[in-house]
Amino acid sequence: MPSKSYPFVPYQPDTFPEQEMLERAHQYYTFMDRRRSVRDFSDRPVPRGVIEQVLLAASTAPSGAHKQPWTFCVVSNPDLKSQIREAAEKEEYESYQHRMSPEWLEDLAPLGTDWNKPFLEVAPWLIVVFKKAYDLKPDGTKRNNYYVSESVGLACGFLISAIHHAGLVTLTHTPSPMNFLTKLLGRPDNERPFLLLPVGYPADEVQVPDLRRKPLDEVSEWYT
């Protein structure tokens, strides 16, 4: 078996005394707990440089075999946003009218959603995340990726947290089915649409549903 060695480099992560660690952990929780999904956006512009930085942060997520199997398609072109809105609303209309079960519609009722998706035109940026089922080598042959959905889900989590940290809002929008995005954005065969995130400032006096998060004892079991 051929053996080959690969370089390792020293790594010195930040560490803190226990009291400071606890304070930082708590502060991060309270910061993240202020994040809300927002559906009403302002059309106020957001500099491209901010979007570049949040995408770089997203791309620091761990991924299977460090393949980083994602492409972030970033849309601000008004014509393209209109086409995306039109196609998404067509699918959403079908979903809300015919495809979603009564139980599903009942579960969504507190969120106040429907097939109308004005944020797809109003938000200054749409980030359409694609997952790469495999990579294409320069000679056109396929190279496998691993744990693709887990990896891209992690990158999206990092992205949402970076957007929140920048003082902007977003929404995890999943028009279904979402293959119209492959066509509209001209993506290659190895990419599948995963999530669509409108990014921007919230509309003036925006409101969000009065939701509660589960307490720790409902989301954790401890085996000490």
Ligand code: IYR
């Ligand atoms: N994709 C639809 C429906 C929807 C589904 C779930 I699950 C949500 O948490 C929210 C919405 C839409 O975007 O309206």
